Amino acid sequence: xxxxxxRSKFLANLRATLDVRRAWHAQSPYARAILTLVYLGxxxxxxxVAAILIWGPGLLHATDYVPWGIGISTYIxxxxxxxxxxxxxxxxxxxGIGGYEAIGKRAVFLAIITMMAGFAALAPDLGRPERxxxxxxxxHFSSLLWWMGFLYFIYFVFMVAEFLSLHKSRMxxxxxxxxGGLLSAIGAxxxxxxxxxxxxxxxxxxxxxxxxxxxxxxxxxGIAAISLASITTSWGRSRxxxxxxxxxxxxxxxxxxxxxxxxxxxxxxxxxxGLYAEPYRETFxxxxxxxxxxxxVILGLGLPLILALVAASRRIRVVPAMLAASSLVLLxxxxxxxxxxxxGQALPLKALIAPELSSYIPSAAEIMVVVGALSLxxxxxxxxxxxxxxxxxxxxxxxxxxxx
Amino acid sequence: MPRGxxxxxxxxxxxxxxxxxSLGLGGFIASAKETSPDKxxxxxxNRPGEADADWAFVVDVDKCIGCGRxxxxxxxxxxxxxxxxxxxxxxxxxxxxxxxxxxxxxxxAGVNGxxxxxxxxxxxxxxxxxxxxxxxxNQCENPPCVSVCPVNATYKTRDGIxxxxxxRCIGCRYCIIACPYGARYFLPDAPVTPSGHARVVDKCTxxxxxxxxxxxxxxxEACPVGARLFGNLxxxxxxxxxxxxxxxxxxxxxxxxxxxxxxxxxxxxWVQ
Numbered sequence: 026x027x028x029x030x031x032r033s034k035f036l037a038n039l040r041a042t043l044d045v046r047r048a049w050h051a052q053s054p055y056a057r058a059i060l061t062l063v064y065l066g067x068x069x070x071x072x073x074v075a076a077i078l079i080w081g082p083g084l085l086h087a088t089d090y091v092p093w094g095i096g097i098s099t100y101i102x103x104x105x106x107x108x109x110x111x112x113x114x115x116x117x118x119x120x121g122i123g124g125y126e127a128i129g130k131r132a133v134f135l136a137i138i139t140m141m142a143g144f145a146a147l148a149p150d151l152g153r154p155e156r157x158x159x160x161x162x163x164x165h166f167s168s169l170l171w172w173m174g175f176l177y178f179i180y181f182v183f184m185v186a187e188f189l190s191l192h193k194s195r196m197x198x199x200x201x202x203x204x205g206g207l208l209s210a211i212g213a214x215x216x217x218x219x220x221x222x223x224x225x226x227x228x229x230x231x232x233x234x235x236x237x238x239x240x241x242x243x244x245x246x247g248i249a250a251i252s253l254a255s256i257t258t259s260w261g262r263s264r265x266x267x268x269x270x271x272x273x274x275x276x277x278x279x280x281x282x283x284x285x286x287x288x289x290x291x292x293x294x295x296x297x298x299g300l301y302a303e304p305y306r307e308t309f310x311x312x313x314x315x316x317x318x319x320x321x322v323i324l325g326l327g328l329p330l331i332l333a334l335v336a337a338s339r340r341i342r343v344v345p346a347m348l349a350a351s352s353l354v355l356l357x358x359x360x361x362x363x364x365x366x367x368x369g370q371a372l373p374l375k376a377l378i379a380p381e382l383s384s385y386i387p388s389a390a391e392i393m394v395v396v397g398a399l400s401l402x403x404x405x406x407x408x409x410x411x412x413x414x415x416x417x418x419x420x421x422x423x424x425x426x427x428x429x
Numbered sequence: 430m431p432r433g434x435x436x437x438x439x440x441x442x443x444x445x446x447x448x449x450x451s452l453g454l455g456g457f458i459a460s461a462k463e464t465s466p467d468k469x470x471x472x473x474x475n476r477p478g479e480a481d482a483d484w485a486f487v488v489d490v491d492k493c494i495g496c497g498r499x500x501x502x503x504x505x506x507x508x509x510x511x512x513x514x515x516x517x518x519x520x521x522x523x524x525x526x527x528x529x530x531x532x533x534x535x536x537x538a539g540v541n542g543x544x545x546x547x548x549x550x551x552x553x554x555x556x557x558x559x560x561x562x563x564x565x566x567n568q569c570e571n572p573p574c575v576s577v578c579p580v581n582a583t584y585k586t587r588d589g590i591x592x593x594x595x596x597r598c599i600g601c602r603y604c605i606i607a608c609p610y611g612a613r614y615f616l617p618d619a620p621v622t623p624s625g626h627a628r629v630v631d632k633c634t635x636x637x638x639x640x641x642x643x644x645x646x647x648x649x650e651a652c653p654v655g656a657r658l659f660g661n662l663x664x665x666x667x668x669x670x671x672x673x674x675x676x677x678x679x680x681x682x683x684x685x686x687x688x689x690x691x692x693x694x695x696x697x698x699w700v701q
Contacts, residue, residue: 081618082628089514089614092602152600152615152628159580159597170603171579225573225685226609348581375564375611376521376535378514 034326035298048411061246063403070145070397073390076150084390085150090377091370091385096150098363099395101217101365102246103143103402104177104337105239106355107364108214108245109216111184111206118196122144124276126216127269130191131415132251133206137184138405139250146398149390169219176213183209192413215240221369228305229312229369238291244360246285249329249354256348258410266344276349278333281350293323308372317364482588483662484640485505485669487678488563491695492656495520495561500540501653506636510619513537517614517633518565518648523699525558531699561701563657565648566591566612566633567681567689574604574613583630589690590637598629605630609685635659 052060077084085093114132117125148154165171218236225231251383252274259270266274300307312318329350336346367385377383387395409415503518504511520539524532535546539561558667572591575583582597583604596615605613613632616622623631636646640659644650649657660669672678678692681700694701 073555082615083617087602087615089605089611092605092615150601152602152630153598156580156597156599159582159599163581163597165578167576168579168603170577170601188465223577224607226607263693370606374609375519376533378516378519378535378538382514428541 053261060407063400063407066400067395067397067404070400073393073397074113074145074149077283077390077394078154082152084388086388086391087150088382088385090373093366093370094150094385094393095363095387095391096146098366099359100143100150101366102316102362103139103398104217105214105243105245106135106250108210108240108243109245110139110250111210111247112244112252113206113247115203118191118199119207121316124272125382127307127416128251128255130188130417131254131264133184133188133191133249134225134409134413135250135254135406135417137181137188138402138409139403140181140184142398142402145401146394162404169216169223171215173220175218176209176216176362180206180213182207191417195291214243218355224369226374227369229299229371234295238295241284241291242286242361245281245288245354246358248277248281248284249351249358252347252351253355254406256344256351258416268339271344274344275292278336278343278347279356282330282333283348285326285333285354289330291324292326308368311371312364312368315364317360317367321357321361321364324353325361329353329357346400368397448597460492481663484568484588484590484635485660485662485673486565486635486689486691487669487672487694488660488691489656489658489694490560490562490653490697492565493520493561494656495522495539495543496653497542498538498651499648499657500538500655502647503633504540506623506639506647509622509623509631510616510621511621513540515614515616515619517631518563521562523560523562524556525554525599525699527557528555529557542677558697558699560697562693563648564610564612565691566635567610567687567691568635570688570690571686573607573609573687577603577607579603586637590635591632592634592637593630593632595624595626595629598626600628600630609682610689642680646696668670695697
């Protein structure tokens with residue numbers, strides 16, 4: 026009997042919590058306009074995914090010379106951002122580094138939704154997504170793609186458990202799940218790098234570089250994503266940069282400078298080694314002459330580094346500088362993932378059957394899927410931000426209850 | 430209380446049902462495989478025989494005239510769509526100019542032969558050497574495409590041929606990325622496909638349904654100049670075994686360690 030009562034109470038609570046109408050009216054006109062756009066983007070993406078599944082992969086511009094296109098690169102972008110967010114979230118409640126607890130819950134939530142957006146972008150790129158049941162029925166343990174899927178599943182479970190623990194302020198559980206999430210993130214995402222690293226046929230992919238590079242740039246995108254989300258949310262709420270946001274921006278700025286520096290060093294050596302070795306010189310030369318690579322390095326690495334460094338000299342401007350830098354980093358990495366995926370396929374492995382096959386330009390449906398994945402992220406973030414108290418700092422709450 | 434218990438039971442029953450349903454789904458998919466047109470290939474996995482074969486393919490580059498009959502024969506035999514972009518085998522034209530530049534093309538996979546080269550850029554006096562290289566799946570001893578498949582859809586038979594279970598392929602295209610020879614292609618929705626499945630990966634099988642019955646692959650039969658030869662290396666008296674014994678042969682991209690089993694006669698260092 027008590028159980029029934031509990032349930033009705035729970036449902037009433039849930040209804041009150043998920044009062045969409047009130048939440049909608051509580052938003053400013055700007056926020057409503059953005060939400061409408063995000064919703065339209067989501068509808069567009071859903072339509073594109075359905076169209077590809079119904080009318081077939083003819084809507085994709087992938088060819089047998091460039092079998093992997095923007096769908097794969099968008100997937101990589103999102104899941105690596107998810108890893109990075111997992112790293113950032115673990116700074117506070119796993120490693121116990123002071124000052125990072127404030128972004129822990131938001132980062133874990135963002136890690137979950139970027140992961141979902143990543144898989145949403147990947148699904149239409151598979152010829153037969155409905156056959157994913159064979160992942161379980163006939164697994165192939167020598168395939169890194171299989172291990173990637175398996176580890177992602179574990180990672181996803183840990184992240185959801187970590188979020189629930191944070192939501193319920195169960196810090197012991199959150200720490201345990203955080204450790205599991207962190208380890209499975211390192212496993213899953215370096216395996217994604219390994220998926221490319223083991224391909225001997227394509228010199229740009231081959232080698233131990235990719236798994237390490239993926240983890241490093243994942244951290245970079247995680248720092249950028251949490252900065253962007255924290256700053257824009259704070260501004261949206263109160264039309265000003267709260268002291269908390271200034272504080273966290275200062276901390277994240279230092280991290281960003283360090284990781285950007287290391288990424289530039291990685292990029293330098295990748296290119297230098299590529300240009301040095303005669304058989305790869307042509308491929309690497311084409312890559313660095315390409316607009317995508319230049320945008321990635323100048324817009325996504327160089328400019329943000331300068332912004333983040335300059336911001337140190339005048340403390341007051343740290344927040345806008347971080348807003349710009351993190352936006353540029355995310356844009357640069359999005360372009361960079363596409364460039365990375367395409368660079369490995371730039372050198373055709375056989376003679377061209379038709380000249381137009383040598384280059385890849387995303388199709389309308391593919392771009393709509395990308396818009397949809399981004400919008401899905403935005404939509405879920407709006408829902409989470411409204412209903413799930415992402416700004417909560419469970420550690421402080423937990424320790425205070427422990428003290429009493 | 431009983432309510433809670435019954436809910437637990439309900440969940441248990443649901444989980445059991447789900448497990449049964451997934452088993453049933455697997456069975457359904459497995460049975461669907463049996464009804465596919467290319468039954469011979471679909472059942473190969475459990476087939477005990479043919480392990481005494483050691484198939485080899487020889488391509489004589491000096492003989493090939495680039496007529497493209499092999500490409501057409503392959504399409505007709507294997508129900509490969511007639512779309513010029515979709516091919517299990519194709520012919521490449523190599524033109525080496527006097528400045529040591531190598532120009533490679535394969536218009537429409539060479540199915541209709543090769544049009545004259547644009548004379549303005551490549552006049553005959555500048556051409557050092559020109560020749561045709563037919564290509565097909567190398568049925569590697571160490572196939573990079575097999576190890577990357579996440580669902581075991583592509584596999585090596587006992588007699589060393591790499592096949593695809595197209596009823597299981599999820600269409601991720603990782604094998605296309607991994608194959609160093611560009612031998613694999615993605616089958617879009619088409620009215621006719623080799624196995625009846627679409628949106629999956631396809632490739633040359635050396636006409637496995639023919640060779641296991643003692644016949645030659647279709648492309649070998651169609652070649653008017655004998656540039657394509659096929660045989661079992663266990664047969665010491667065979668033409669192919671004799672050629673491999675007596676002549677110098679090359680394989681494509683030997684440095685990758687894939688150990689291809691398509692051997693080329695007269696393959697110059699220009700060819701990649």
